[in-house]
Amino acid sequence: MYNSEGLPIKLSEEVHCALSEKRQVVALESTVITHGLPKPLNWEVLARLQQVISEEDCTAATIIVHRGVAHIGIDDSLKEELQNTDIPFNKLSLRDLPLAFARKDSGGTTVSATMGLAHRAGIEVFATGGIGGVHRFWQDSWDVSMDLIALSRMPVIVVSAGCKAILDVEATLEMLESFGVPVVGWQTDTFPLFYTPESNYHISRCDDLDLLAQSWKAHKILRDNGSGMLVANPIPKEYGIHSSQIEPFINQAIAEAKHVGIKGKELTPFLLDLLAQITKGESVKANIALLEHNARLASVLAKAL
């Protein structure tokens, strides 16, 4: 069960074959399954994302930790086991992996843990919904997602619909700049805000896959394979929610979290869950649409590399 580095990382047969034959592989995170979406919708969405990736002739590598083993790629028997297990799923960032391995815990991997494991497995492209970042009121909480640190240290392209709208977007973009993480707007001049396709934050635009691939190659050399890139892919307009509509709900959710004392790693899932309730599922529909859209772009980008 241990890989050549002595880590409990297991590749599915399909992912193993694709990597050894140098075919394109796209990583997917699993916190969105374990903590982001309600059952059974979570597994349906995962199946849909995997289908989108295979429609583009790429192989999906969903990353999840089960009983202390990091699985890269979920095959049918593992999926069934995961769906029927009584073991609770933790939310695992990169720093949580060592203890989870040792204690044989299970958990969904966040963007940072997924990047770390994808990199160890030799996967360069990763699709997620929206990255974590600097939380609002960071001045008091110091709550900055490890996703940003992972982007600053691991050579993986992350395709996301910008960052989660619940964050302090300006501070998140500033940190990405300080860390030297290129933020590229795919066919957009502004940073998308998860549910909302546009914003007032200007970013560098790219409309051409080959240019994107070229810049990734240059970035890896310039940074000695030492940092990632964020490709910001706006949610399709027809599923987007205008920020004037969602912003009051976000403020309401943040106030509620403060009121009931939710913070730390529980904060992001709590806020997204509450938003799903307040918007009567509209935010969930948007979340699914943008996940699919990102899986599609990550796949075509993987082919262009």
Ligand code: PSU
């Ligand atoms: N999507 C959800 N809920 C989540 C996340 C995504 O619906 O909890 C995860 C992502 O995996 C992201 C993580 O990497 O939240 C960031 O968490 P934090 O802000 O605690 O670093």
Ligand code: MN
């Ligand atoms: Mn945090």
